[in-house]
Amino acid sequence: MSESICRFMSAKNEDSTIQAVRFVYETECLSLAQPFLHPIYVFHIVTKGTAVFHIGNSKYSLKRGDVFFAFPAYPYYLDADEEFEYIYISFMGNGATSRLSKCNITSENPYYSDYGFLCTLFENAIRRITPSNSNLLTEAVLYYALSFFDIKGSEYEVDEQNNSSSVFENIVDYVDYHYRESDISLSRLANVFSYTEKYLSSLFKKNMQIGFISYLNNLRIQYACELIQKGNMNMADISVACGYSDYSYFSKVFKKITGHSPREGLKYLKTKS
Numbered sequence: 001m002s003e004s005i006c007r008f009m010s011a012k013n014e015d016s017t018i019q020a021v022r023f024v025y026e027t028e029c030l031s032l033a034q035p036f037l038h039p040i041y042v043f044h045i046v047t048k049g050t051a052v053f054h055i056g057n058s059k060y061s062l063k064r065g066d067v068f069f070a071f072p073a074y075p076y077y078l079d080a081d082e083e084f085e086y087i088y089i090s091f092m093g094n095g096a097t098s099r100l101s102k103c104n105i106t107s108e109n110p111y112y113s114d115y116g117f118l119c120t121l122f123e124n125a126i127r128r129i130t131p132s133n134s135n136l137l138t139e140a141v142l143y144y145a146l147s148f149f150d151i152k153g154s155e156y157e158v159d160e161q162n163n164s165s166s167v168f169e170n171i172v173d174y175v176d177y178h179y180r181e182s183d184i185s186l187s188r189l190a191n192v193f194s195y196t197e198k199y200l201s202s203l204f205k206k207n208m209q210i211g212f213i214s215y216l217n218n219l220r221i222q223y224a225c226e227l228i229q230k231g232n233m234n235m236a237d238i239s240v241a242c243g244y245s246d247y248s249y250f251s252k253v254f255k256k257i258t259g260h261s262p263r264e265g266l267k268y269l270k271t272k273s
Contacts, residue, residue: 065116
């Protein structure tokens with residue numbers, strides 16, 4: 001008789017969840033306006049045909065079973081054949097930013113091959129969606145798919161790495177909860193967690209592959225894009241709501257991350273779902 005297997009799950013932080021927004025089987029890529037620009041993250045899996053995925057200065061050849069990601073307010077386009085089809089789930093939340101960063105899924109590393117085993121799951125799931133199960137089914141599929149992208153760093157190999165990982169997870173949770181506050185900084189984190197700013201900075205670079213300021217700005221601009229899409233606030237108010245007391249600095253960061261000024265982003269993102 002085989003032995004039972006038991007694994008204890010880490011406690012789920014309510015502020016680090018991932019919220020799925022749309023689950024779509026796209027069969028008419030050639031009829032869509034390009035470049036694509038989304039206010040939130042998007043997980044795509046190719047189900048049929050071929051295409052070339054262009055993002056930033058890079059391009060990737062796509063076929064069935066390939067996965068590619070899109071990022072908030074980061075433009076991309078697809079040079080596809082007539083048979084090209086894909087399924088995507090758009091999603092957002094502080095947990096999304098944290099999870100993708102830990103897995104080194106970035107605009108510089110957005111493409112993954114040989115995930116054909118997920119195609120049947122996505123195809124079957126989207127055909128079984130009903131109004132009563134749509135949220136649960138979509139998020140279940142997304143969480144399952146993301147579980148196959150490894151968190152980098154072998155953080156569970158030794159006790160020292162375990163301790164470092166636990167500390168860093170607490171710090172990230174704190175930032176994910178407080179990022180909209182204008183005084184969030186490495187200095188504040190140092191006071192809260194009793195570590196030096198230099199050590200905290202090194203933790204972000206080691207675990208996230210980006211610095212603290214870049215991580216903070218990515219969170220804030222993602223939130224800004226979500227507020228733009230809702231359409232209830234002007235850009236000055238959005239700047240303040242995202243934690244920027246200086247609108248000119250907000251504009252500079254927004255353009256650096258998205259490639260558009262806030263006003264251009266407002267005009268474009270309001271037309272996107």
